[in-house]
Amino acid sequence: MEDSTLKRFGISMEAQLLQKFDRLINQRGYENRSEAIRDLVRNALLEHSWEKDEQIVAGTILLFYDHHQRNLLEELTQAQHEMHDNILATTHFHLDHSSCLELIIVKGKAKDIQQLSHKLTSLKGVQYGNFTVAPVERI
Ligand code: NI
Known part of the structure; x- marks a missing residue:
C-alpha cells in the first residue's frame, strides 16, 4: 500500500533560479512551492514510467x-x-x-x-x- 504521509525535506538552489521558479508558480496559480514541486515530480515520474510502457x-x-x-x-x-x-x-x-x-x-x-x-x-x-x-x- 502507498504511504501518503507528508515528508519534509530541504532543497538548495541558486537564488536566481528560485526567483524565476517563484515567478512561474505565481503565474500558474500554485498556493506554494511544495504544491508546484509535487506536480513537477509527478510529471517526471509519469514520463519515466512510460519508458517501459x-x-x-x-x-x-x-x-x-x-x-x-x-x-x-x-x-x-x-x-x-x-x-x-x-x-x-x-x-x-x-x-x-x-x-x-x-x-x-x-x-x-x-x-x-x-x-x-x-x-x-x-x-x-x-x-x-x-x-x-x-x-x-x-x-
Ligand atoms: Ni523549413
Whole structure:
C-alpha cells in the first residue's frame, strides 16, 4: 500500500533560479512551492514510467530547428522512416530564413513514442523539442 504521509525535506538552489521558479508558480496559480514541486515530480515520474510502457498513446512531437545544421534533415527523415508505423503525419513550417517548425503526429506504444521523441529532440541542431501524448484505449 502507498504511504501518503507528508515528508519534509530541504532543497538548495541558486537564488536566481528560485526567483524565476517563484515567478512561474505565481503565474500558474500554485498556493506554494511544495504544491508546484509535487506536480513537477509527478510529471517526471509519469514520463519515466512510460519508458517501459506498453500503453498505446497518441499525441505530438514538436521540433524547432535550424535547417542549415549539417546532416540534420537527413537524420530527421531517417529516424521518422525507421518508425513509420508510429507516425500518422508530419507537417513542416518554414518560420524564417533558417528556422523550421516540425509537428509530428504520433501513435503507438508509449515506450516507442518516448524513444522516438528522445531521439529526435536530442539531434544536433534541434533547439527545442516538446512531447505531448495522452493514453488511448488499448487496441
Ligand atoms: Ni523549413
